[in-house]
Amino acid sequence: MNGIHNVENVSKIPVLVHDLTVAYQHKPVLWDIDFEVEEGQVIGIIGPNGAGKSTLIKAILGLVPKTSGRILIYGEIYKKQRSLVGYVPQRESVDWDFPVNALDVVSMGLYGKIGWCKPVTKHYKNLAMFAMERVGMADYAHRQISQLSGGQQQRIFLARALAQDAQIYFMDEPFVGVDAATEKAIVTILHDLKSKGKTVLIVHHTLQTVKQYFDSLIMLNMRIVATGLTKNVFTQENLHKTYGGRLTLLEEAVQAYTREARIHE
Amino acid sequence: MNWTDLDNWIVITGILSALSCALLGNFMVLRRLSMMGDAISHAVLPGLAAAFLISGSRDSITMFFGAAVVGILTAVFTDLIHRLGKVEESASMGVVFTTLFAVGLIMIVKGADAVDLDPGCVLYGAIELVPLDTKTVFNIPVPRAVIVLTTVFVLNALFVIFFYKELKISSFDPELATTVGANALWMHFILMTLVAVTTVASFESVGSILVIAMLIVPPATAWLITDRLRTMILISLLIAELSAVLGHVGALKLPNFIGYEDTSTAGMIAVASGALFFITLFFGPKHGIVIKSVERFWTLLRISREDILGLLYRLGELKNVNDLQVNSDLFRKVTGYGKGMYFSAIISLKLDKKICVDNGNFKLTDRGKRMAKSLIRSHRLWEAYLHKYLNLPIDHLHFSAERFEHVTDSKMQKQLLLKTELPTQDPHGKDIPE
Amino acid sequence: MNKILLNIYSQLPERTDLMRVLLLKDYNTRLVIVGVMLLGLAGGIIGTFMLLRKRSLMGDAVSHATLPGIAIAFMIMVANGGDGKFLPGLLSGAFLSGITGMGLILLITQTSHLKEDAALGIVLSVFFGIGVSILGIIQKMSKGSAAGLESFIYGKTASMLTRDAYLIAGTAMIIVVLCLFLFKEFSILCFDQDYAGTQGWPTVRLDIAMMLLVVSVTVIGLQSVGLILIIAIMVIPAASARFWTDSLFRMVIIAAVIGAASGLFGAILSALFEKLPAGAIIVLVSSFIFSVSLFFGYSRGLCIRYFMSWKLEKKVSRQHLLRSICEGIENFDKNLLDTQLKKCSQRPGITLDYLLSDRSWSKRKLLKLLAEAISDDLVYRGADDKYHFTEDGFVEAKRIVRNHRLWETYLIFYAELAPGKVDRDADQIEHVLGHSMVDRLERLLLSEQPDSVLLPSPHPLADEK
Structure with a gap:
C-alpha cells in the first residue's frame, strides 16, 4: 500500500495522501498521515473528538494550510481536479439566516459550471431541482433555508454536492443531528453513488452504524491508527488504539516540534 | 518653541484623558467591543447637545447625565435591535450610532446660535484652550478640564480595582460570569456608562473621535506585548501616558520640519499612539513581526546545524562510502532548505568549533561528535518507539524521527528509553550510540 | 414659548422655495438629487453584501481613513500651484488612503492575535488623527483656503x-x-466562504473586489454625506431591506431603492433647510425607513413576527383543547367515539374540572379557549353543564388526535425516543406537519386500518397512569 506508484496507477486512485502533517497555532492536528482510497467505495473517517477528522478533509480540500505532505486527486493536485470533488460541509459552518431559498443553495453547486458573471438560467435550475428530488426535498425548493429542519438543511447540502456531479464526495459529519428520514435518504444516496462508481469519504462519529455504512475505514487519532476494509480493521484492538490509550510521549514531541519549529515548507 | 505653563496643563489634560480611556479600553478590546467605543463616542453627541441647549453652558453636571443616558441608550438599542430585529450586532451598532450622531449634529447646528458650541470642537476637541478655563483649587488656578478628568480617572480606577475580578471573568466568559454571580449584563452596562462618561469628559480636550484612539490603541498595543491582564492594564496606562506626551511634543515640533508652526495636539496624540502601536506590531518583544522572523530564522538555523551534524555522523558510520560529501546539494536533498541556510549553518558550526575542515572535507570535532551522537541517539530511539507503538512501517520511521530529534531533551530521551526497553539497535538495524 | 414657535416658523422655507425645490426647477437641486440618489443606490447594493459578510463596520474604518488622503492631496495640489479643491484630486487621495487603511486592517488581523474590531478601531482613530493633524497644518498655510475641506467630514450637498x-x-x-x-x-462568498473556496472561486480576490467597491462608495459619498456618516448609507438600507424579504436578489433591490429614496428625500430636505448638514438629514431619512421596516417589514418585521407567533400559539391552544376533550371522552368510553352513527347530542360530554386537571392551563385561559371554540361552532355546552363536540368539532378533533398519534408512533418506532418524551415533542411538531407528511405516516404505519377509526395512543393516557 505504501509503495511507490507509477504515474498510471496514481491517476486511478481517487485520493492519495502522503506524509500529510497539519498544525495550526502551536497545536498539532494531523501527524504524518498516509493513505489512499479505492474507487467506488464508501469510506468512513472515524476517531475521537479532536482527532483531526474534519481537518483531514479540509486539508485535502485546501481549506487549511498543510505543514507538509502531498495530496493527489486522481493523480493531480486538488486545484486541477476541483470539478471532480464535491464537498458537504458541517451544517453549523454557515449562517442559516441567510436570505436564500433551498433551491438557491443547491444551485451554488453549479456555479462553477455556469462560470463567471453569467446568471443561473432555467437549465441549471432544473438540474438543481433534479438534485433536490434525489434527496426528497423537491417540495421545499422555495422555502427560506432557516425554515427547514436540521435534517432538511443537511439534505440541501447533500443535494448541492450531488448537483455538481462529482467523482469524489467529502462529507463532514452528515449524520449529526438529523432525523430518521434524512438518515435514510443519505444512506440511499450513498448506495446510489457507490453503484455509479463514485467514491465517498465521510467523517463519522457514531460507532454503532460503522459496519452498516462503510466499506472501508480510516481510523484516525492525530495519526493513522488503521486503514483498510471495515471487516478487517474494525476490531476491538484498533478501536482501543484509536479511542483509548493516548501516546503522551508522541503528543509531547509533536507539540514541542510545532511550537518550536513552526516550519511551513 | 517655548514650553510654557500652558503646555504643562495641556500635557496633564492629555495624560489624564488618555489614562481614563485606556483603563476602560482594556476591557473593551478584550471583549471585542472596540467598535462599541466608536459607537458610544459618536452617539453621545445628542446627549451633549441636549445638555448644552438645556443648561446653556458646558460647566454642568447635566452634560454628564445627558451623555451617560445616551451612552446607555446606545448599548440598549444596539442590543434590542440585534435581538428583537435579528440584525447582526455590528450592523445594529451602525444603525444606532449613525442615527444618534446625525440627530446630535442637527441639534448642534440648530442650537449653535444659542450656545458656543461647534461640531468641530466636539469632533476633535480644543485642548489648546483648556488652560484658559480655570478654577481655583488650594489657591492654584487649575483648568476645569483637569479637575473633571481627575474625577473621572479616579472613578474609573476605583471601578477597575473593585470589580477587577468580575471584569476579568465577564471579559473572559460572560456566561460563566453570570453563573458564578458576577452579572455580566450589569458589568456590561456599567462599563458602557463609564465609557460614555469618560468620552464626555475627554471630548473637550481630544474630541469624540480621537477618544476612540485612546480607548483602543493603548490596550491593543499592550495586548501585543503581554497576555496577562494585570500587566496589560499597566502597560496600556504607560503607553497612554507616553502617547499624550509625545502627541503634544509632536504637535509643537513636527510641523517645524516642513516649515509650519504647530498643529492639533489631539490629532497628534492619536498619531503618537498609532505610531507606538505599529512599532510594537513590527518590533514587539513577543509577537512582533520582526522578532517572529528572527526567531524563525534561529530555529531553522539550529535545525540545519543539527541536520549537518547528523549527516556527518552518518557518513562517518558508512566507512566504505568515500565519494559522498556534505555539500549544499546533499543538504538540500536531505532537509529541503537552500544554499543560504546551508552556508549559515556551516559557518556557525565552524565558529562553534563543532566541525573542522580536513583535506577539504568537513569533519566532526570532538564537541561536534558528542552533540551528533546525542542527536542520532534521539533519532533512533524515536524510530524504535514509533515502530513499537504506532506500527509504522520501516520506511516511514525516518520522517517523523527526523522532526522529533530536534525537540528531544534529556528528559524525553529517558522516557523514550523506558518505553522502548533500552534497545541497542534501531528498527533498521543500526546501532544506537551511547 | 411663542418666541420659540416664531423662531421655528421663521426657519421654515418660504412657499415659493418649497415649490421650486419640489418641482425640481433649480438645475443645481436636480443635480444634487440625482447624485445623492445614485450614491444611495450604490451604497444599498454593496452594503447588502457587506451586511451578509458580517463586515458592516468595515466601511466606517475605511471612511475615517480617507481623511489623511484628502488633506495630503490638498497640500500637494496647493504646493504645485493648483486649486486645492479640485475634486477628482481630493478623491484620488481619499481612495488611496482608504485602501491603505484597509490594507493595515488586514495586516493587523493577519499578523497578530488582535481581532477585527480592534483593528477597525485602531485604523479608524489613528488615520483620523493623522488627518486632523494635517488639517491643523493646512489651516496655518498662507496659500489656499482650507475652508470647505470640512464639508468632507459632515457632508454638504450644496x-x-x-x-x-x-x-x-x-x-x-x-x-x-x-x-x-x-x-x-458575491452571494456564494457571503453564504459559505469555505465552499466557494473548494469550488475554485478566488475568495481572497473576490473579497478584495468587494472592499474596493466599499472604498469607492465611501469616496464618492464623502462630499455629500461626509466621512462620519457615510457608513450609514451602507448599513441602514441593507439592514432595513432584510426585514422585507427572504430573497437575496430582492433584498439587494430593496436596499438599493431604500438607499435611493433616502438620498432623494434627504437631498430635498437639505435643499429646503440649507443650514442643516446634508449627511445628517440623509441618515435620518434612512433611519426613519429603518424603524418602519423594523416594525412593519413584511418578512421579518416585529409586527409580522408577533402576529405569526400569536397565530401559532392560538392554533396550538385550540388543538390542545380539542385533543383534551377528545381524549377525555375516550377515557370515559372508547366505543363512544368509534361510531359515526350516533348523533352528536348522544355523545358524552366533559366537565370543566376534568379539562382543568388535564393540562397545566389556568382556568381563565381555559374558559377563554372554550368560549372561542363555542363561537367557532366546534364545541357546545350541553344541558348537563358538560362540553360536547359539534359535528364539525368532532371531525376536527379526530383529525388532530390522529395526527398527534401518528407522529408519536412514528417517533417511537423510528427515532427511538422514550415514550414519555414523545408527547411533548409531538405537541410541537404536529402543528407544522403538512398533509403530505401525514399521508406518508399513515401509509407507513397503518395501511390496513380504515380512516374513521381513532388510532390507539401509543402510551397510556393521563388517567390510566
Whole structure:
C-alpha cells in the first residue's frame, strides 16, 4: 500500500495522501498521515473528538494550510481536479439566516459550471431541482433555508454536492443531528453513488452504524491508527488504539516540534 | 518653541484623558467591543447637545447625565435591535450610532446660535484652550478640564480595582460570569456608562473621535506585548501616558520640519499612539513581526546545524562510502532548505568549533561528535518507539524521527528509553550510540 | 414659548422655495438629487453584501481613513500651484488612503492575535488623527483656503458641481454594474466562504473586489454625506431591506431603492433647510425607513413576527383543547367515539374540572379557549353543564388526535425516543406537519386500518397512569 506508484496507477486512485502533517497555532492536528482510497467505495473517517477528522478533509480540500505532505486527486493536485470533488460541509459552518431559498443553495453547486458573471438560467435550475428530488426535498425548493429542519438543511447540502456531479464526495459529519428520514435518504444516496462508481469519504462519529455504512475505514487519532476494509480493521484492538490509550510521549514531541519549529515548507 | 505653563496643563489634560480611556479600553478590546467605543463616542453627541441647549453652558453636571443616558441608550438599542430585529450586532451598532450622531449634529447646528458650541470642537476637541478655563483649587488656578478628568480617572480606577475580578471573568466568559454571580449584563452596562462618561469628559480636550484612539490603541498595543491582564492594564496606562506626551511634543515640533508652526495636539496624540502601536506590531518583544522572523530564522538555523551534524555522523558510520560529501546539494536533498541556510549553518558550526575542515572535507570535532551522537541517539530511539507503538512501517520511521530529534531533551530521551526497553539497535538495524 | 414657535416658523422655507425645490426647477437641486440618489443606490447594493459578510463596520474604518488622503492631496495640489479643491484630486487621495487603511486592517488581523474590531478601531482613530493633524497644518498655510475641506467630514450637498455629479453618477453606475455581474460570486462568498473556496472561486480576490467597491462608495459619498456618516448609507438600507424579504436578489433591490429614496428625500430636505448638514438629514431619512421596516417589514418585521407567533400559539391552544376533550371522552368510553352513527347530542360530554386537571392551563385561559371554540361552532355546552363536540368539532378533533398519534408512533418506532418524551415533542411538531407528511405516516404505519377509526395512543393516557 505504501509503495511507490507509477504515474498510471496514481491517476486511478481517487485520493492519495502522503506524509500529510497539519498544525495550526502551536497545536498539532494531523501527524504524518498516509493513505489512499479505492474507487467506488464508501469510506468512513472515524476517531475521537479532536482527532483531526474534519481537518483531514479540509486539508485535502485546501481549506487549511498543510505543514507538509502531498495530496493527489486522481493523480493531480486538488486545484486541477476541483470539478471532480464535491464537498458537504458541517451544517453549523454557515449562517442559516441567510436570505436564500433551498433551491438557491443547491444551485451554488453549479456555479462553477455556469462560470463567471453569467446568471443561473432555467437549465441549471432544473438540474438543481433534479438534485433536490434525489434527496426528497423537491417540495421545499422555495422555502427560506432557516425554515427547514436540521435534517432538511443537511439534505440541501447533500443535494448541492450531488448537483455538481462529482467523482469524489467529502462529507463532514452528515449524520449529526438529523432525523430518521434524512438518515435514510443519505444512506440511499450513498448506495446510489457507490453503484455509479463514485467514491465517498465521510467523517463519522457514531460507532454503532460503522459496519452498516462503510466499506472501508480510516481510523484516525492525530495519526493513522488503521486503514483498510471495515471487516478487517474494525476490531476491538484498533478501536482501543484509536479511542483509548493516548501516546503522551508522541503528543509531547509533536507539540514541542510545532511550537518550536513552526516550519511551513 | 517655548514650553510654557500652558503646555504643562495641556500635557496633564492629555495624560489624564488618555489614562481614563485606556483603563476602560482594556476591557473593551478584550471583549471585542472596540467598535462599541466608536459607537458610544459618536452617539453621545445628542446627549451633549441636549445638555448644552438645556443648561446653556458646558460647566454642568447635566452634560454628564445627558451623555451617560445616551451612552446607555446606545448599548440598549444596539442590543434590542440585534435581538428583537435579528440584525447582526455590528450592523445594529451602525444603525444606532449613525442615527444618534446625525440627530446630535442637527441639534448642534440648530442650537449653535444659542450656545458656543461647534461640531468641530466636539469632533476633535480644543485642548489648546483648556488652560484658559480655570478654577481655583488650594489657591492654584487649575483648568476645569483637569479637575473633571481627575474625577473621572479616579472613578474609573476605583471601578477597575473593585470589580477587577468580575471584569476579568465577564471579559473572559460572560456566561460563566453570570453563573458564578458576577452579572455580566450589569458589568456590561456599567462599563458602557463609564465609557460614555469618560468620552464626555475627554471630548473637550481630544474630541469624540480621537477618544476612540485612546480607548483602543493603548490596550491593543499592550495586548501585543503581554497576555496577562494585570500587566496589560499597566502597560496600556504607560503607553497612554507616553502617547499624550509625545502627541503634544509632536504637535509643537513636527510641523517645524516642513516649515509650519504647530498643529492639533489631539490629532497628534492619536498619531503618537498609532505610531507606538505599529512599532510594537513590527518590533514587539513577543509577537512582533520582526522578532517572529528572527526567531524563525534561529530555529531553522539550529535545525540545519543539527541536520549537518547528523549527516556527518552518518557518513562517518558508512566507512566504505568515500565519494559522498556534505555539500549544499546533499543538504538540500536531505532537509529541503537552500544554499543560504546551508552556508549559515556551516559557518556557525565552524565558529562553534563543532566541525573542522580536513583535506577539504568537513569533519566532526570532538564537541561536534558528542552533540551528533546525542542527536542520532534521539533519532533512533524515536524510530524504535514509533515502530513499537504506532506500527509504522520501516520506511516511514525516518520522517517523523527526523522532526522529533530536534525537540528531544534529556528528559524525553529517558522516557523514550523506558518505553522502548533500552534497545541497542534501531528498527533498521543500526546501532544506537551511547 | 411663542418666541420659540416664531423662531421655528421663521426657519421654515418660504412657499415659493418649497415649490421650486419640489418641482425640481433649480438645475443645481436636480443635480444634487440625482447624485445623492445614485450614491444611495450604490451604497444599498454593496452594503447588502457587506451586511451578509458580517463586515458592516468595515466601511466606517475605511471612511475615517480617507481623511489623511484628502488633506495630503490638498497640500500637494496647493504646493504645485493648483486649486486645492479640485475634486477628482481630493478623491484620488481619499481612495488611496482608504485602501491603505484597509490594507493595515488586514495586516493587523493577519499578523497578530488582535481581532477585527480592534483593528477597525485602531485604523479608524489613528488615520483620523493623522488627518486632523494635517488639517491643523493646512489651516496655518498662507496659500489656499482650507475652508470647505470640512464639508468632507459632515457632508454638504450644496457645493456639488456638474462635473462632481458626473463623477458620482459614473462611479455609482460602475459599482451597480459590477455588483450585478458578480452577484452570483458575491452571494456564494457571503453564504459559505469555505465552499466557494473548494469550488475554485478566488475568495481572497473576490473579497478584495468587494472592499474596493466599499472604498469607492465611501469616496464618492464623502462630499455629500461626509466621512462620519457615510457608513450609514451602507448599513441602514441593507439592514432595513432584510426585514422585507427572504430573497437575496430582492433584498439587494430593496436596499438599493431604500438607499435611493433616502438620498432623494434627504437631498430635498437639505435643499429646503440649507443650514442643516446634508449627511445628517440623509441618515435620518434612512433611519426613519429603518424603524418602519423594523416594525412593519413584511418578512421579518416585529409586527409580522408577533402576529405569526400569536397565530401559532392560538392554533396550538385550540388543538390542545380539542385533543383534551377528545381524549377525555375516550377515557370515559372508547366505543363512544368509534361510531359515526350516533348523533352528536348522544355523545358524552366533559366537565370543566376534568379539562382543568388535564393540562397545566389556568382556568381563565381555559374558559377563554372554550368560549372561542363555542363561537367557532366546534364545541357546545350541553344541558348537563358538560362540553360536547359539534359535528364539525368532532371531525376536527379526530383529525388532530390522529395526527398527534401518528407522529408519536412514528417517533417511537423510528427515532427511538422514550415514550414519555414523545408527547411533548409531538405537541410541537404536529402543528407544522403538512398533509403530505401525514399521508406518508399513515401509509407507513397503518395501511390496513380504515380512516374513521381513532388510532390507539401509543402510551397510556393521563388517567390510566
